[in-house]
Amino acid sequence: MARPRQISRVQIPPRVKGFIPVGYYKDQSEPVQLNIEEYEAIRLLDYEGLSQEGAAKIMQISRPTLTRIYERARKKVATVLTEAQQLIIEGGNVLFNGNWYECEKCNSTFNSPAESTVKTCPLCGSGNIQHKEG
Ligand SMILES: [Zn+2]
Numbered sequence: 001m002a003r004p005r006q007i008s009r010v011q012i013p014p015r016v017k018g019f020i021p022v023g024y025y026k027d028q029s030e031p032v033q034l035n036i037e038e039y040e041a042i043r044l045l046d047y048e049g050l051s052q053e054g055a056a057k058i059m060q061i062s063r064p065t066l067t068r069i070y071e072r073a074r075k076k077v078a079t080v081l082t083e084a085q086q087l088i089i090e091g092g093n094v095l096f097n098g099n100w101y102e103c104e105k106c107n108s109t110f111n112s113p114a115e116s117t118v119k120t121c122p123l124c125g126s127g128n129i130q131h132k133e134g
Helices: 036-047 052-059 063-083
Strands: 008-010 032-034 087-089 094-096 100-103 109-111 129-132
Touching: 008 036, 008 052, 032 063, 036 052, 036 063, 036 094, 052 063, 063 087
Parallel strands: 008 094, 032 087
Antiparallel strands: 100 109, 100 129
């Protein structure tokens, strides 16, 4: 049974869309897809050295959910390294911190799902929107 997926908060989007192995790769195979929350779990736990408890707080998800995301992420990275696969970083169920906007006209608050810049309010179409911190 599929559980409802929790939305993870992500502090910084990944800098690249993926990685290609040097020297050899199985170019006819599908690249391994690491989604954004899996990337963020590895960044917080392995790069920043946070505890699972600390990372779960930052991503605003439960600790068991973080553990599941992290285990999936590690398995994918291990597959990429061992099988010389390409890695694509995309997809996921996330909100980026700092990408919140407020419409001056209709006073709605909304979030941009990617690093793209929002120019108009998705609810009333007004261009009079303010970027909010946090
Ligand atoms: Zn509006």
